[in-house]
Amino acid sequence: MKKVLLSLLMQVPVLVFAQFSLKGEFTTAIQNKKLYFIYIQNNAEVIDSVVINNGKFSFSLDLKEPSVAVLLLQHQGNALKDQGPKDVYRLFIEPGNATLVAKDSIAQAQLNGLAIFKQDMAYKTALKTSESKLIALNKEFATLTPEKQAKAEIIENFQERYEGLLDERKAQVIGFIKDNPQSYISLFAFNQDLGVDNMDYTQAEALFNGLDDKLKNYAIANIIKQKLDIAKVTGIGAIATDFEEKTPEGIPLKLSSYKGQYVLLDFWASWCGPCRKENPFVVSAYEKYKDKGFTILGVSIDTDRNAWQKAIKTDNLMWAQLIDSTTEISKTYGIDAIPKNFLIDPHGKIIAKNLRGTALEDKLKEIFEKK
Structure with a gap:
């Protein structure tokens, strides 16, 4: 039985923790005010607090690794929820013993004791x-x-x-x-x-x-x-990964078919307000440079095909459009928010990203004026 238990224990990863301690003192002998200590542990925010007694306080916690932290002094009301200026000290912490000295504001504190x-x-x-x-x-x-x-x-x-x-x-x-x-x-x-x-x-x-x-x-x-x-x-300089999807007409289209042109790979959706606000800028750039070697490939993450096609007509998006029905294209390009775009050169290399507003037109002007 002991051998079985030992075998099971050896299969469990051991997390090594070490203690961080902070002892502090306010020279004005602050009394009964709450001090919050906010830090990150295991990718989660942890909030601890103490009430200052005769100007003194202490915190002690187990750390798996160094972390970023915040000390927040509550002068009145609820320091965590109330709006307005806050008395804050931002710091890094690591295992070890630290000391803090302040007068009447945590923002002006002096810390000692740790290499970090x-x-x-x-x-x-x-x-x-x-x-x-x-x-x-x-x-x-x-x-x-x-x-x-x-x-x-x-x-x-x-x-x-x-x-x-x-x-x-x-x-x-x-x-x-x-x-x-x-x-x-x-x-x-x-x-x-x-x-x-x-x-x-x-x-x-x-x-x-x-x-x-x-x-x-x-x-x-x-x-x-x-x-x-x-x-x-x-990333900038990477060769854009190829993909294939069908147009609204059911025609297979590959990104690689655009080699030889500057192409804007534009991720958007009909329900995305910021995307729809960007579309007039994209249309303007397309109209100015479509005859100079520039085009656009739209990729939507819509699930409602009718809303998608209506938005294409309403916003006058006169270039090829695809819908990312399997989300594979979005995963490949790390799309976690939209609008998002990638400007790809004639060799298939990404040369710019997230060109919003007039930035797209400015970039195209820079490219085509050099020619």
Whole structure:
């Protein structure tokens, strides 16, 4: 019997937990205020709380791996539900003993005791320049009169500057990750800032492979791996995966039949409000560039074929349309929300994604003006 029990136990994966403890003190001797501690465990949000007694409090919990967390001080009312400004301190936690000192606001707290606190400070320092510029840019735009804020040339100027600063910030994130391949914060930053829908797959894969192997066992790493798997198929520079489906007339149509042209693979549905609002922009781009080597292939996730065909006529979508009846196309292209589109070059390579509003026309103008 003992041998059978031992055999069964050996088949069960063992989760190793270690303790994280936080002891804090408010120098103003805050009394009877509630302090919430919110963190992620097993991909789920956990909310704990204590009542501050004579300015002192403590939290203790078992951690399977490092996590991101929030301390929220309730000054009055219900801090979790009430709207308006909140007294919040965001932090990273890992197994070990930590201490906190604050005056009367948790947002101004000072933390000590864990290596991850120093890594977090280094990360904030690495991004300080670009984030300061982004804040200044927002303030500059806010000082403009409503008339100036509405002018297209001013909006375009600010958009270009904004995107330039985002590129600068991204470079700083990448630099931090390369310099700190063993830090959980590098893994978190990768997921937040680089593990995005329009990621550069080749760059992202190399950066992820350079991380410490221990990090790749964490929950966020599994999320990143899934994103990389999708990006390998749908990322910028990837060759668009071929598929075949029937048109409303029952004619089989393959994506690969469009090779030699620039084609927009456009995912939408008749019931999708944002999709229908995008359609006039797509129609405009089609009309301007259909005779220059550009076309569109629409893929709908509708289940009501009558509503789908009615929407095609109503929105004047004069290009080939397919309905993803088996959802296989959507799965292949990682469609978790619509509208979503992919611009594919004449060689079948994805060169842009999610071109919304006038962005599609701007991209086509850039392509065809170079010719």
